[in-house]
Amino acid sequence: MDFTTTPAPDKASPFIEFDNITVFHGEKKVLDALSVMLRQGENVAILGPNGAGKSTFIKTILREFYPCLDGNKVTFRICGKDVWDVFDLRSAFGVVSNDLQFTFTRQITGREVILSGFFSSIGLFNREITPEMDRKADDILAFLEIGHICDRPMTEMSSGEARRFLIGRAMVHDPEVLILDEPTNSLDLHALHAFRQTIRKIAQSGTGIILVTHNLQDIIPEISRVILMKNGRFEHDGPKETLLTDRYIGHLFEVPVHVKEENGYYYATGY
Numbered sequence: 001m002d003f004t005t006t007p008a009p010d011k012a013s014p015f016i017e018f019d020n021i022t023v024f025h026g027e028k029k030v031l032d033a034l035s036v037m038l039r040q041g042e043n044v045a046i047l048g049p050n051g052a053g054k055s056t057f058i059k060t061i062l063r064e065f066y067p068c069l070d071g072n073k074v075t076f077r078i079c080g081k082d083v084w085d086v087f088d089l090r091s092a093f094g095v096v097s098n099d100l101q102f103t104f105t106r107q108i109t110g111r112e113v114i115l116s117g118f119f120s121s122i123g124l125f126n127r128e129i130t131p132e133m134d135r136k137a138d139d140i141l142a143f144l145e146i147g148h149i150c151d152r153p154m155t156e157m158s159s160g161e162a163r164r165f166l167i168g169r170a171m172v173h174d175p176e177v178l179i180l181d182e183p184t185n186s187l188d189l190h191a192l193h194a195f196r197q198t199i200r201k202i203a204q205s206g207t208g209i210i211l212v213t214h215n216l217q218d219i220i221p222e223i224s225r226v227i228l229m230k231n232g233r234f235e236h237d238g239p240k241e242t243l244l245t246d247r248y249i250g251h252l253f254e255v256p257v258h259v260k261e262e263n264g265y266y267y268a269t270g271y
């Protein structure tokens with residue numbers, strides 16, 4: 001990751017190219033012929049109700065799930081490549097999910113959480129930490145402004161503090177794209193504010209953001225493109241000014257809402 005401020009390129013090369021991606025969980029079709037193209041450095045939000053298939057889409061990007069090949073032409077390409085070593089692929093992404101936080105139940109310090117990102121583990125287990133890894137951890141702690149609490153165990157941190165260390169863990173491999181899966185669940189207002197500022201700073205540094213959420217207010221101003229997802233399908237894909245409206249959001253969540261914008265953030269009220 002480049003920690004200087006560089007604007008995201010407008011017409012960068014494709015990062016994710018999916019066409020006709022269908023995924024089943026058992027008998028159930030959970031992703032239904034999805035097609036999408038995301039460019040390098042692009043910031044996008046995938047918004048939809050619970051059960052829409054958002055997490056399954058993310059897990060399909062990370063090749064935890066694979067599309068079914070039903071005779072139709074399928075494109076399943078990342079960074080121009082169809083075939084990937086899964087470890088290399090996952091290093092291209094940093095992933096922060098609400099679930100991940102609950103896997104850190106032992107007395108691991110914040111700094112150890114960040115370093116564990118180098119080993120894709122939950123803790124260090126006597127692994128050798130190189131001076132280069134230590135330097136990287138220092139850079140990340142400074143960038144995220146969490147160095148002052150890095151020796152505290154995760155179990156003694158607030159949800160908001162812990163979430164920022166998970167972002168740090170996701171950044172160790174300088175990912176091209178940071179994936180945030182329902183990242184603000186269980187954060188109070190203060191923590192939500194700090195978290196948004198952190199994500200905005202990362203987006204402004206040129207790292208792409210893929211945000212998956214059911215909360216409109218998670219969509220930071222740097223995200224201009226929104227994909228509305230329901231029943232395993234991408235129903236609409238376009239600029240947020242067009243899609244974050246009473247009509248589209250009311251239809252998406254099947255409830256009458258009033259959507260308002262304030263200081264670059266969107267809120268749904270009246271439901």
Ligand code: ADP
Binds near residue numbers: 026054
């Ligand atoms: P979202 O993230 O939008 O809430 P998910 O992708 O988690 O949606 O789930 C989409 C659907 O797939 C849901 O009906 C869910 O119950 C089902 N599902 C998710 N993961 C699995 C799994 N591993 N096995 C079977 N069904 C699953």
